[in-house]
């Protein structure tokens with residue numbers, strides 16, 4: 001890039017590296033709305049050197065612009081989200097979204113869009129005409145890797161390669177080019193896409209399909225409660241998921257048979 005057309009906005013790869021370094025939020029306060037601060041100022045030298053830049057929210061960008069470089073290096077070394085191992089944020093929109101679209105399927109007036117073994121995974125409610133999203137995306141131990149409650153999200157940062165946030169849009173990626181989960185409030189509908197393992201099978205939600213495991217798109221669903229609920233039960237509605245609970249000496253998640261109480265391990269996912 002020639003200096004003449006070089007702008008202060010860092011290239012995508014630099015922004016991603018600075019986000020990841022700071023735990024995908026402001027190094028000082030954790031806010032996921034980010035700007036990229038030049039610790040060695042742009043006026044002194046035109047550069048995008050990751051070691052001399054830090055991700056900050058607009059407020060802290062302004063503040064750190066007035067502070068010593070040492071203070072900026074200090075906050076860069078010890079970002080709050082990395083200390084907490086967690087990113088938190090709020091999705092907001094000024095649009096009235098029509099309905100919830102998950103993969104290629106539209107949900108209207110259905111509180112729980114997806115559940116697995118009776119456990120809500122993706123759902124929504126409508127409050128004063130506004131869609132509020134709820135998600136519980138579990139890790140293999142069925143603890144929340146991403147949790148969204150009424151548009152307030154929280155994620156474990158360690159497992160993500162990138163988390164991109166724009167107040168009305170968030171996208172979680174575990175590797176370059178993938179979409180693990182995205183929640184998008186920018187259009188007429190709230191659109192959720194992604195691809196992740198759920199109770200031993202791969203759930204794929206994108207523009208073309210909504211597919212679970214080896215089932216054909218849609219054909220793996222069981223519908224229950226007269227359109228109140230759309231559920232996966234791996235064809236076994238009698239099985240209910242129980243999450244790990246250390247107080248009750250349940251070290252890992254398991255399935256319980258509704259009638260006879262029989263316990264069995266959750267299926268383990270193996271990539272083909």
Ligand SMILES: [Zn+2]
Nearest residue numbers: 026029057060
């Ligand atoms: Zn901040």
